[in-house]
Amino acid sequence: MVVQNRMKMIKQLGTSRELLWDEEMIAEKKGVRLALHHPVAREVALVHDAPWEGNVCCYHTVLFDGEKYRMYYRGAAYKMAEKHPQLTCCALSDDGITWTKPDLGLFEFNGSMYNNIVWMGDEAAHNFTPFLDTNPECPEECRFKALGGEAKSGLMLYVSPDGFHWKRFREQPVITEGVFDSQNTVFYDNVRHCYVAYTRNVQPLLNRNFFRAVQRSVSTDMLHWSRPEWIEFGEDTAEMELYTNAILPYYRAPETLIGFPKRFTRDRRTTYDLFAGDGLPGVSDGLFISSRDGLHFHRWQEAFVRPGLQHERWINRNNMTAWGIVETPSDIPDTPNELSIYTTEAYYSDKPNRIRRMTIRLDGFASIQAPYSGGSFSTKLLSFDGEGDNISLLLNASTSGAGSIACELLDGDGTPIPGFTMDDFVPVYADDIDIPMTWKNGGNLKSLAGKPLALRFQMVDADLYSFRFAADRS
Secondary structure, three states: OEEOOOOOEEOOOOOEEEEEEOOOOEEEEEEOOOEOOOOOEEEEEEEEOOOOOOOOHHHHHHHEEEOOEEEEEEEOOOOOOOOOOOOEEEEEEOOOEEEEOOOOOOOOOOOEEOEEEEEOOOOHHHHEEEOOOOOOOOOOOOOOOEOOOOOOOOEEEEEEEEOOEEEEEEOOOEEOOOOOOOOEEEEOOOOOOEEEEEEEEEEEEHHHOEEEEEEEEEEOOHHHEEEOOOOOOOOOOOOOOEEOOOEEEEEEEEEEEEEOOOOEEEEOOOOOOOHHHHHHOEEEOOOOOOEOOOEEEOOOOOEOOOOOOOOOOOOOOOOEOOEEEEEOOOOOOOOOOOOEEEEEEEEOOOOOOOEEEEEEOOOEEEEEEOOOOOEEEEOOEEEEEOOOOOEEEEEEEEEEEEEEEEEEEEOOOEEOOOOOOOOOOEEEEEEEEEEEOOOOOOOOOHOOOOEEEEEEEEEEEEEEEEEEEEEOOO
């Protein structure tokens, strides 16, 4: 929340995490830059080699239901002997790393019930996208919901008590204005207390037939939706086609939305693409976007996920990031958990395609970064809550062995606060998720709770990803 105080804007941070992924809260900077980071490729999570899957399995959704990790996805094949109607599958995992395809026994495929199919038989199987409804008023029998459908039908609503047994909620679509031939995402926003849907539509252009873009609608009941609005980017953001959006609240700071759209460069072809001559050109990569209000987004123009050295990722329509991120253990002992995302590869190849897990540090999508020559920046005015006997300022940050981070606190007029100046600060050189800031008189900021203040950082060979004020740190 931002309030007016003495003609200055003050962000009431409370105990929320402030993410340094854009410059919205930066008052001034010198010698530092906003830096995009990239995930590390890990193991293949799933190979889509079952008879009911194929080489164009996509629109993956990953979520944690409180007990198991789930991955929903489309089973489909293109120009393969096993080509079959599109359907929706579900894989399960105990840790988000090792995945299995359970025999659910819900639908018959080629005379057998031994498969992990959870939906088939209508057009929604093309892009069936479930979510776990966190609305406190949601009845148990509708705990899981999904949207699916195409332009002719509109988006239909499906519900399930367990995420396996689905039914269409009603015969009429709930969202009709759009094209929808993509993964259309929806979730309950616990901060804004409404349902939010991000769906595909196309914008007409003078020099081409259409341009793939993303629109947003909101609802209080999943049945009646506002008229879609185009999501917006900065005026200096280059024109880019977004094939998917993968937008959702970031669970460590739910007021912030993030997304991993697949950028589609439609006119490019590579020698690895078997079907480029069949009217299917296009090279894709993955982007990172973030928003503080759900409509206006900061979009990096550089790729978050590049195709890389794998030739199969240079085939058209690859590098599609699943909707959903999960926290998973690191494979390096005594290090914090990581964030896992999942991206497609070998799509439109001559064999079953795959989805690969990738990891990045908590809050690690972007940072304020300083070189070895050093730099500094200060925040706009903010305030924090005063509950608790001891309140600490904690940083998610990384320095080199020769680098450092120093911090001082400024009052509402920009004057360093006695006892919390740069001269009082105990320099930090570390790499951790919650690094406590201390001064010569300690690190308890209880006396400053509720007062307008700003933070000024001096950094050497360091990255600062986020910060927060925490009470009674254990």
